[in-house]
Amino acid sequence: MTGRTIKKEWTLDLDFSAPMGETYTRFVEGLKEKMFLGNRCGERTFFPPKPFCDRTLEAAGEWLQSDGTGTVEAFTVIHEKSKGVVFPDTEHFPEVPYILGVIRINGSDQCLIHFLSGFDNDDPQAWPEKIQVGMAVRPVWSEKRSGHILDIKYFEPCE
Amino acid sequence: MPRKVAVIGVGNTTYTSVKKENRERSEIAGACIRSALDFVGRGLSLSDIEAVYYSTVDGFEGVQRPERSMDCFGQSAGTAVFTVNTGGTAGGSAIKDAYHIVAGGLYDIVLVYGCCTLLAAVDVQQILNTASPPLIEKPFGIGAVHLGGFYLSRYQSEYGTTAEDFALVAAKSHKHAVNNQYAHVRRGYTVEQILDSPVICHPIRLREICPVSSGSCCLILASEEKARELSDTPVWIKAMSCISDTYLVGYRDFLGFPMLKKLAQKVYQEAGITKPLEEIDYAEVFNPFAGFEYLQYDALDLCKEGEGPKLVREGVTDLGGKLPVNLSGGTLCTNSGVAASVTRHAETCLQLMGRVEEERQVKDARVGLAHSWGGPMGQFNTLAIFERD
The missing domain is CATH 3.40.47.10 (Thiolase/Chalcone synthase)
Structure with missing residues (x-):
């Protein structure tokens, strides 16, 4: 055996389009107006909203509105970005290092992943010290909003 | 029957x-x-x-x-x-x-x-990213290591775990991988060498992350x-089962592995295990990020919550300890994707058969545990209890 091998390269370039349903449509349209919508499904509340409760399959009830203020449940600071990934629908994906947070909006029963920012950019090494589980954060809205989860640029500490 | x-x-x-x-x-x-x-x-x-x-x-x-x-x-x-x-x-x-x-x-x-x-x-991140729901999570480019960061930073903020604690459990895997002919990374990195490697995704360092x-x-x-x-x-397979967590990553609170805990209670009951640390002789748990072992110790009821680092410092889960864990080097030292989840079971069976290298063979191991985690976004856990005659 020589250990010699050719490598065969190929690319899958595939197109998809899927409906997102009424609940999520209304949610992202709310983002355009700087509204963070949620809803109630039985005894639980969800920000972002859900079409049904995942425990009981009970259909969504009343709509709820919030300013998007929430608390940090968990976070990580990313120092290395995956090289091969293209994010076609995000104009302002941050450069490393950046922070991803798990955020509980308005006491929601389930959380949301989003960027955290607004800390001292000169000293990223100190970020983990500055972020506390349970700290209050608020959304920073983009000037240009198109009905996308990144109409919120990031969440920042409420002080 | x-x-x-x-x-x-x-x-x-x-x-x-x-x-x-x-x-x-x-x-x-x-x-x-x-x-x-x-x-x-x-x-x-x-x-x-x-x-x-x-x-x-x-x-x-x-x-x-x-x-x-x-x-x-x-x-x-x-x-x-x-x-x-x-x-x-x-x-x-x-x-x-x-x-x-x-x-x-x-x-x-x-x-x-x-x-x-x-x-x-x-x-792989290209493909992992297609696993995220397109509307709410996909734009953030979440991969397995980011999940790892969420779980471990939450563990750290809950229990005050230090960088040395995480390096310690990584070093345990690296030390034993040296003796495993089927391990990929066999460098035997020490605590100091692990702490010298850069943070990739807080609090996870490069040498606390599995290879490809x-x-x-x-x-x-x-x-x-x-x-x-x-x-x-x-x-013999004494008991085996699996459990599903949420599909969306953001739907979890990242405090420990509650689904694994639930699964363990079920599987232990079926296998008749009441004191896992006393009754199980060998375990392989899925640790693509070294610190996961601590959360798994908690979920598998091997210690009080947050006391994993103490188990490792006291050698309880090392060779010669009460319940040696991941003496293959674990997923941390060899991760060929899905094969790694079969390997956890293979390694536990080999230990029970007395068929691994002498340097890492647990003497008279009779009852073993094997665990796998994945999803691709950590949605699933499986757990098995094995026993030899």
Whole structure:
């Protein structure tokens, strides 16, 4: 055996389009107006909203509105970005290092992943010290909003 | 009444980095299965295998239904081939399915193949990103390591875990991988060397993250009658099950592994285990990020919550301790995708059979545990308890 091998390269370039349903449509349209919508499904509340409760399959009830203020449940600071990934629908994906947070909006029963920012950019090494589980954060809205989860640029500490 | 089922054979190939790999994927599979048949011996041949459970992850192999192109499963002799796909846990899930079908009496000899799923993808993150729901999570480019960061930073903020604590459990895996001929990274990194490596995703350092490996692993399962005929060291499956977590990553609160805890309670009850630390002799838990071992100790009820670092400092989970864990080096030192979830079970069975290198062999291990985690976004856990005669 020589250990010699050719490598065969190929690319899958595939197109998809899927409906997102009424609940999520209304949610992202709310983002355009700087509204963070949620809803109630039985005894639980969800920000972002859900079409049904995942425990009981009970259909969504009343709509709820919030300013998007929430608390940090968990976070990580990313120092290395995956090289091969293209994010076609995000104009302002941050450069490393950046922070991803798990955020509980308005006491929601389930959380949301989003960027955290607004800390001292000169000293990223100190970020983990500055972020506390349970700290209050608020959304920073983009000037240009198109009905996308990144109409919120990031969440920042409420002080 | 379900029939007793045993693992009688383990197949492995050499493990290397994907970049250095020069074998074609069915060539790897063929060699792996050959080694499992040789492991059993006694004239067992490919045509004796009645069914193959092929485990994979959507998209990782770059082809639709990858099992169709694998001509090494004895299809010419009429073998049935089934595919199981639960992301990184697919190997564990496939073993569970194979166990059920043999226990149910449908087949007597079944092979579970854990594919080397990372072989083809140029950047796995590209594919992981397609696993995220497009509207709410996909724009953030979340991969396994980011999940790892969430879980471990939450653990750290809850229990005050230090960087040294995380490095300590990583060093335990690296130390033992040196003695494992089937480990990929065998550098034996020390606590200092681990702390010297850069933080990739807070609080996880480079040497606390698994490599991207190639190579594959398989198991042969048999009914009691066939197991007694073909093996002097059958390892019986006492109990095995799996559990599902939320699909969206943001729906979890990242405080420990509550689903694994729930699963452990169920599996322990079925296996009749009440004091896991006392009753289990060896365990392999899925640690693509070294610190995961601590959360798993908690969920598996090996210690009080947050006391994992104490177990490692006292050597409880090291060779010679009460319950040695991951003496193969774990997923931390070898991660060839789905194969790694089969490997956790293979390594536990090999320990119980007394078939690993002397330097890392646990003496008289009789009861073993194997766990896998994946999803591709950590949605699933599987857990198995094994026992030898």
